[in-house]
Amino acid sequence: MEDLKVLSVSRSENGNLLAVGTTYGFIVFSIKNGEFTKRFHRSLLLIKMYNQ
Numbered sequence: 761m762e763d764l765k766v767l768s769v770s771r772s773e774n775g776n777l778l779a780v781g782t783t784y785g786f787i788v789f790s791i792k793n794g795e796f797t798k799r800f801h802r803s804l805l806l807i808k809m810y811n812q
Contacts, residue, residue, distance in 0.1 A: 768781040785803040
């Protein structure tokens with residue numbers, strides 16, 4: 761299995777969403793008053809494990 765690596769980071773135009781893409785999926789955070797809240801995630805890790 762590959763090491764976990766951050767492949768990309770993107771922030772929305774108005775700055776309230778942050779997306780982080782990794783080797784095993786991505787996660788989207790909402791940023792409000794300097795605090796991060798998970799909004800959505802998609803993991804490829806479970807798919808890879810299932811297909812082995």
